[in-house]
Amino acid sequence: MEQIRRTKITDLLKTTETGQIVNVKGWVRTKRGNKQVNFVALNDGTCIHNLQIVVDVPNFDESQLKRITTGAAVSINGEVCASTGSGQAVEVLAKEIEVMGDCDVDKYPLQPKKHSLEFLREIAHLRFRTNTFGAIARVRHAMIFAVHQFFTQKGFLNIHTPIITASDAEGAGEMFKVTTLDLDNLPRTEEGDINFKEDFFGKATNLTVSGQLEGELAALAMGEIYTFGPTFRAENSNTSRHLAEFWMIEPEMAFYDLNDNMDLAEEFLKFLIKYALDNCLDDLKFLSNRLQEEEKGKKAEDKTMELIEKLEFVLSNDFIRLPYTEAIDILKNSKPNKKGKFKYPIDGFGSDLQSEHERYLVEKHFKKPVILTDYPKDIKAFYMKQNEDGKTVRAMDVLFPQIGEIIGGSQREENYDKLYNRMTEMEIPAEEMWWYLDTRRFGSVVHSGFGLGFERLMLFVTGMGNIRDVIPFPRTPKTAEF
RNA sequence: UCCCUAGUAGCUCAGUUGGUUAGAGCGGCGGACUGUUAAUCCGUAGGUCGUAGGUUCAAGUCCUACCUGGGGAGCCA
Numbered sequence: 001m002e003q004i005r006r007t008k009i010t011d012l013l014k015t016t017e018t019g020q021i022v023n024v025k026g027w028v029r030t031k032r033g034n035k036q037v038n039f040v041a042l043n044d045g046t047c048i049h050n051l052q053i054v055v056d057v058p059n060f061d062e063s064q065l066k067r068i069t070t071g072a073a074v075s076i077n078g079e080v081c082a083s084t085g086s087g088q089a090v091e092v093l094a095k096e097i098e099v100m101g102d103c104d105v106d107k108y109p110l111q112p113k114k115h116s117l118e119f120l121r122e123i124a125h126l127r128f129r130t131n132t133f134g135a136i137a138r139v140r141h142a143m144i145f146a147v148h149q150f151f152t153q154k155g156f157l158n159i160h161t162p163i164i165t166a167s168d169a170e171g172a173g174e175m176f177k178v179t180t181l182d183l184d185n186l187p188r189t190e191e192g193d194i195n196f197k198e199d200f201f202g203k204a205t206n207l208t209v210s211g212q213l214e215g216e217l218a219a220l221a222m223g224e225i226y227t228f229g230p231t232f233r234a235e236n237s238n239t240s241r242h243l244a245e246f247w248m249i250e251p252e253m254a255f256y257d258l259n260d261n262m263d264l265a266e267e268f269l270k271f272l273i274k275y276a277l278d279n280c281l282d283d284l285k286f287l288s289n290r291l292q293e294e295e296k297g298k299k300a301e302d303k304t305m306e307l308i309e310k311l312e313f314v315l316s317n318d319f320i321r322l323p324y325t326e327a328i329d330i331l332k333n334s335k336p337n338k339k340g341k342f343k344y345p346i347d348g349f350g351s352d353l354q355s356e357h358e359r360y361l362v363e364k365h366f367k368k369p370v371i372l373t374d375y376p377k378d379i380k381a382f383y384m385k386q387n388e389d390g391k392t393v394r395a396m397d398v399l400f401p402q403i404g405e406i407i408g409g410s411q412r413e414e415n416y417d418k419l420y421n422r423m424t425e426m427e428i429p430a431e432e433m434w435w436y437l438d439t440r441r442f443g444s445v446v447h448s449g450f451g452l453g454f455e456r457l458m459l460f461v462t463g464m465g466n467i468r469d470v471i472p473f474p475r476t477p478k479t480a481e482f
Numbered sequence: 483u484c485c486c487u488a489g490u491a492g493c494u495c496a497g498u499u500g501g502u503u504a505g506a507g508c509g510g511c512g513g514a515c516u517g518u519u520a521a522u523c524c525g526u527a528g529g530u531c532g533u534a535g536g537u538u539c540a541a542g543u544c545c546u547a548c549c550u551g552g553g554g555a556g557c558c559a
Contacts, residue, residue: 029520030519030520030521032518032519032520032521032522033516033517033518033521034514034515034516034517034518035514035515035516036515036516036517037516037517037518038518039517039518039519039521041519041520050519052518052519054517054518070509083517084517085517085518085519086519087518087519088519105509105510105511106492106510106511107492108492109492109493111492111493111508111509111510112509112520113493113494113508113509113520114493114494114508114520115493115494116493116494118551118552119493119494121551122551173557173558173559174557210559231559233557233558233559235483235556235557235558236483236557237483237556237557237558238483239553239554239555239556239557239558240552240553240554241558241559242557242558242559243559246559247559248559249559343555354555354556355554355555355556356555404558404559405558405559406559407559408558408559451559452559453558453559454559455559456559457559466552478549478550
């Protein structure tokens, strides 16, 4: 076979020029045709579209053509032609075909037909080869790039915070233990506890649940920083919005108060959504069509807004900013509350909002993203800036339709005494957190930050319903295959 | 972790008040067709009914436990 430099399908489909001889490599999606002519739909992962390969059957060996099955990897030299069919502008007329990797159709689980997302989740090693998961992988990459671009343009520094941490004080969730101790023969102290002094780090260590505390250390020297890394929660959460291993973006900014923080969060989310619309439109259109198909059977009232329309809607509307106490008033006077429709009725200040309440505010009352602020201090973390009323803290949660909380953040408590007292009240071991408290002893300053769950963003941008489908290899309770 | 729900062919599902030999569509394979778009038409193979117990003359169907998936809740991002 003549050696020709490979052309990527995404580039080839953009050409209007015909007559040139090219090489394409990829995986066969479908083959159809008759004794005279075969049509092979070829995909190489570079875009959602397939390239149509036209095979004049008499020009090729029958046994070779038999090997061109769904899933097979092929390399093709051929001529770029204007297509006489209606589905595509250009196609490639095959001159030489090499089957690089055969694919036994009796054993290959992906068939040229629609598969359920649940089934594909069981074959996550192969689901990249489907249109849906190919599109998601490309959008995910674009979003990763956009995160770095946004912060770089704004002069933020990317900080790598540790994955292994000795602090378990933040209380963000149950942690995964990290150890090299022999689990069948654990060293004990005289009191009978496990002796972590003999462990690798000489103390008990865990996988991080947040890079925030270390991020604050950097922000209080570098000004504006962000982290973007893996985060681990050992909670036994079995929902479509939680993962045991997920990626989080945590900006932390010196000299920002809560309003600056909200401004940044809103600008950031809009930047990411616009980036997706500007750079991933083909993939988003595919995902949108997929959703429309799925919703065909649904009642009008259950149907959601079309994906691209929804993304543009978020771009063109200001987020509602609402203090917790006002949200409680709205909910208290709402129809579902008065009619007893809420499973958890609103009785007044102090209780945390349930999913049903957040959804009512976002999806029914305001019908746009909502930032709730100034929550009761008792339901929020120790490091949040205490308000003068003594009851609330300068927290903010950004709530999105369908997915709920996409961002959680706050202005941080910069006053040493207030922070130390709050830690004592909440029984957080201040002596282990000496390094964190030091920032409040030496040149402390107003600062703020937030955390964005990257997969939650992906849910919103792709319109997917289950978080396990927007990360390549999901980690959830009882599942760590692949 | 709690509540609800499901597990039958490679995939998606049907299977009546428990009753003879478990069905369909898609996919596969074979054939037909000179340009198809998840092609179409004809034919064909393919099942230890999630696992383990139990009830019964008889269990895919009823009961119990467990496993796994899905939806919801809590925890949160």
